[in-house]
Amino acid sequence: MGISLRAESLGKSYGRPGAPIQKVLSDLSFAIDDGEWVVIMGDSGSGKSTLLNILAGIDPFDTGSLFLDGRPWGELNDEEKTLTRRREMGFIFQNYNLFPFLSAFENVALPARLNGRRDREAVLALLGEVGLGDKSAKFPSQLSGGEQQRVAVARALVHRPRLLLADEPTGALDHLTGERILDLMRQLHREFRPTIVMSTHSLDAARYGDRILYLRDGRFVPSPS
Numbered sequence: 001m002g003i004s005l006r007a008e009s010l011g012k013s014y015g016r017p018g019a020p021i022q023k024v025l026s027d028l029s030f031a032i033d034d035g036e037w038v039v040i041m042g043d044s045g046s047g048k049s050t051l052l053n054i055l056a057g058i059d060p061f062d063t064g065s066l067f068l069d070g071r072p073w074g075e076l077n078d079e080e081k082t083l084t085r086r087r088e089m090g091f092i093f094q095n096y097n098l099f100p101f102l103s104a105f106e107n108v109a110l111p112a113r114l115n116g117r118r119d120r121e122a123v124l125a126l127l128g129e130v131g132l133g134d135k136s137a138k139f140p141s142q143l144s145g146g147e148q149q150r151v152a153v154a155r156a157l158v159h160r161p162r163l164l165l166a167d168e169p170t171g172a173l174d175h176l177t178g179e180r181i182l183d184l185m186r187q188l189h190r191e192f193r194p195t196i197v198m199s200t201h202s203l204d205a206a207r208y209g210d211r212i213l214y215l216r217d218g219r220f221v222p223s224p225s
């Protein structure tokens with residue numbers, strides 16, 4: 001049910017006219033299987049968010065190639081990327097990124113609605129599953145950080161995406177709350193079998209994945225140090 005990913009010599013630089021070019025990702029090659037949960041570990045600034053944004057098709061890459069289920073991502077036009085993102089991907093961010101003027105229910109319902117579906121029952125069932133059955137009418141500002149992240153997990157999975165991209169999903173949470181979010185992701189991963197690519201600083205969080213890739217200065221290295 002997941003998406004398989006393959007990258008060959010992926011590279012990205014940032015440059016401004018008159019300033020030296022900064023290489024953010026260099027020569028990244030990897031393959032991720034359908035349904036695998038892969039963890040990207042690395043210090044702040046090592047390129048984790050850049051890599052996830054490239055996988056999401058939000059950021060372009062400069063060199064190399066990237067394939068989703070064997071399709072070259074770089075050759076899709078913007079509309080095809082938007083549709084793929086909307087239908088097949090879910091996102092969880094460090095800072096939840098909920099819409100402040102939408103209730104928990106409306107935040108979770110949004111991805112399904114963008115796909116032209118109104119699935120009230122599924123939204124309520126998933127909110128129940130993440131332990132927020134009684135808080136569906138609350139707005140983000142009325143929820144704790146852990147509760148907001150549970151809304152974000154529900155929102156990322158309600159349309160049964162085949163690829164879940166999670167950028168430091170527990171980075172803003174205390175240890176116990178973070179563990180609850182990861183347990184929830186594990187439960188939903190077993191249920192829906194999406195492919196997961198998750199970045200984190202935390203070794204405890206990394207243990208939830210099947211495999212860890214270590215990023216340092218935009219390159220994969222064999223082990224942390």
Ligand code: ADP
Nearest residue numbers: 014022024042043044045046047048049050051
């Ligand atoms: P991480 O998520 O691992 O902390 P990032 O992917 O956010 O790392 O950033 C990697 C490097 O790319 C950093 O040195 C950062 O300053 C740089 N960078 C990120 N986004 C931009 C941008 N839009 N313009 C210029 N440099 C950027």
Ligand code: MG
Nearest residue numbers: 048049050167
């Ligand atoms: Mg980051």
